[in-house]
Amino acid sequence: MTNDCISMSMDLPLAPNPRGKIVPKVFSEQQLEEEAIRLSEVIRQPKRWTVEHCKTIAPYTLEINQLKKEKDVYLIAHSYQTPDIVYGVADEVSDSYSLSKSARDAEQQIILFSSVRFMAETAKILSPDKLVLHPSPEAGCSLSESITAQDVRDLREKYPGVPVACYINTTAEVKAEVDVCVTSSNYLKICENLPGNKLIFVPDKFMGEHLQNSLRGKKEVIIYDGVCEVHALFTGEKVLSWKERAKNIGIDLQVLSHPECAADVLEESDIIGSSEVLIKESIRLGQEGMTDIMLITECGTADRVMAETKQKLNIMGTCVMCRHMKATLLEDILQALREPRAEQIIELDQKIIEKAKFSLDEMFRYAEL
Incomplete structure (x- = not known):
């Protein structure tokens, strides 16, 4: 089926072009043509992702998929990544909760996480013995950057004994200070089932306000002041x-x-x-x-x-893009697969891993009740 069935009132930006800093392998004209057609058909936006444009990125997707097989790499991508990554090279695409489970359960010993930093850290926490690659070290998150481990310790001191739930959009250090992590797919269920009639929710103010409304009369929800800039x-x-x-x-x-x-x-x-x-x-x-x-x-x-x-x-509606999620291009993934730089390899302190893993394990336990 062609994309003629899609009528768009939302204006989307042009498909991204390679920066040209990484030169991919040379492939035959037939290989490039077949790959370009595959990409255009699976993305299903032929006006934006034309076959000609897909032909310019085909060498990258072809080499990335070759290297994945050769090195036994599991490539995970968040839904906000660009379509050439999502449909061109990713082994799994989903939201934070599903990708956390995939990182935990992956058989491969190398995980490449095409996303923002906190997601790659989460993969490392759940699979500490695996090599976790994050191709764009500069890709952060406004929510993750809105709170520190010390902020959580201060909240604990102010509200002693009150359980702390944190949105997964946080650093490993913050996860190490809380009782349980949550995602956008399970925060209501988990927070409702936490012990006591009061809880602290960090860092997303808006999600916290939704919790306050949903749990009114059941629990008092103390919220923080972080927001997603998107x-x-x-x-x-x-x-x-x-x-x-x-x-x-x-x-x-x-x-x-x-x-x-x-x-x-x-x-x-x-x-x-x-x-x-x-x-x-x-x-x-x-x-x-x-x-x-x-x-x-x-x-x-x-x-x-x-x-x-x-x-x-x-x-x-209006297209609003996350500059952090859109920081990763195919050539970043290719470079990380060929020879990762030190800053593309996720390294975390063992004590942080152990403490943060507890909060993530609690998330899985509560979510599956």
Whole structure:
């Protein structure tokens, strides 16, 4: 099926070009043509990811996939990575919780995590004996950078005995100071099941406010002041404006939002959930004839919906990209696979690993109750 079934009201940026700092191997014209067609067909955005453009990146995907086999590397990518990574070279693509489990359970002894730093650290915590590569050391996270281990210790001193739950978007050092980690797919379930009638939630203020509303009358939730710089850009006023404009032209707009958004955004949303939930629900809505949707999250989610739906969808809204997630290009992955630099190899203090692993193990335990 061609991409003619996708009608887009969301403007997406041009497909990224290689920087040209890493020269890939030489492949035959036939190999390049076949790979370019494969990439264009699986990405399913032929106007943005033309066969000609895919031909320029084909040498990178071909060599990366060769090196993965030769070196027995498991390549994991978050949904916010660009489509050439997600559909060109990744062995698994998902949200934080699923990728954490994949990192823990992978048979391969080398894991390359195409994502931001805290995710690669999480893989190292869960697989301390494996070599974990992070191709873009500069790719951080505004949430992760909003809180330190000392901040958590200060909160513990201020609220002695109160359990501390942290969003997985945090450093290894922060994870080592808390009782349990959570992700956007399990934070409600885990926090509701924590002992006592009070909890501290860090660092995401908006997710914390959603917890406060959801657990009102059951638990007091003490929150921190961190935000995701991407999701903080969305406002309830903007969402309401889109809904009213759609209604005026006879469109029943379905709004799907990530819980890192502010409370006024979530109030205007029909579905709230992790990246994977938003993707699955978008596809389900299309299958049920509700084809006008708006995704309130990083627009890599829209890339995945377009690639994976079989329905005609009209995806509306504004594309907001995470500069950290989009820092990684195919050539970064290729370079890390060929000969990783020291800063691309995740190294953590053993004591930090042991303490942080406890909070992650608790996440798995609570999530699977």
